[in-house]
Amino acid sequence: MSKQQPLVSIAIPAYNAEEWIAYTLESAVAQTWPRKEIIVVDDGSTDQTAEIANRFASKGVKVVSTENRGLSAAINQAYRLCQGDYIQELDSDDLLAPNKIEVQLAALRESDSKRVLLSSPWAHFYFRPHRARFVPNALWCDLSPVEFLLKKMGQNLHMQNATWLVSRELAEAAGPWEEALEYDQDGEYFSRVLLASEGTRFVPEGRVFYRASRSNRISYIGGSNAKKASLLRSIRLHIEYLRSLEDSERVRHACLTYLQNWFPAFYPDRPDIVAELRTLAAELQGTIEEPRLPWKYAWMEPVLGSRVASWAHQRLPEKKAILLRGWDKVMFNLETLQTPDRNILGFTNPTEKG
Secondary structure, three states, rough: OOOOOOOOEEEEEEOOOOOOOHHHHHHHHOOOOOOOOEEEEEEOOOHHHHHHHHOHHHEEEEEEEOOOHHHHHHHHHHHHOOOEEEEEEEEOOOEEOOOOHHHHHHHHHOOOOEEEEEEOEEEEEOOOHHHOOOOOOOOOOOOOOHHEEEEHOOOOOOOOOOOOOHHHHHHHHHOOOOOOOOOOOOHHHHHHHHOHHHHHHOOOOOOOEEOOOOOOOOOOOOOHHHHHHHHHHHHHHHHHHHHHHOOOOOHHHHHHHHHHHHHHHHOOOOHHHHHHHHHHHHHHHOOOOOOOHEEEEEEEEHHHOHHHHHHHHHHHHHHHHHHHHHHHHHHHHHHHOOOOOOOOOOOOOOOOOO
């Protein structure tokens, strides 16, 4: 008798996602892995998210609506409902390549335990995922937990949520998402998953498409003091997690680099947090410096003043992104008019020839 294939749960938290939820569900339904369940937790949306998601009920999508409690609470609810041997978290505006789950599970070996953490490449896109450019970084390989966190924190890198395929054993060992956090919830959670794992197995064929949305997204800090407080807690936890694996000079150096990279998120508006970060740096036997403007904005300071230079540094990249996003939307609409039946990913099903 052949061994039964593992069941994979695709967990999708959603809040006011009516614009993109259908595309996300399309990519989930299209997964070539045959044994899957798809669970959407609608986190108290005030738009048509639940109605659109329910249109996929005939394709095996289960929709559960709750009161609005935030991203982490919605994911925790989805995890409680999941029955799978593996869990694929998928944000409500992102996309999976059709064979993402299949190729990741195929990379497992007979001798592997359930503590192997599967990862894959990811790329940004605005409206047209087939225009995404996958640019490798130092996390795109097999790594031990300590080496992964060292590279992540020391080189200012991260992996997008949906790249991970997590066994139920690993998810239970890591515990739930921390619902009090309003920023970097995923970074903190998957650091705990890493700690519980035997390391990552990187599968280059399993691609993820991360939609670069507007500035009201969860990952945008802006002037939110609640998000800044959450980020501070996540920073502290990241350092604690890495030092629990290894407390060495290279670890302390990576932690100091990590503090320096995030310092501009608090300076100069939150002097209380700035003081905490300086104390934390001292505990790591180092210091952090006041942020310096990149050269492309530093020239403005003596000419136009520090306020204008800082504004340009903070706002111009956002303005550029708005222009690029607008152009990509125009092109997306034109392509949709020309080929209305085209799959949003623009791919041929990998199980088909041609």
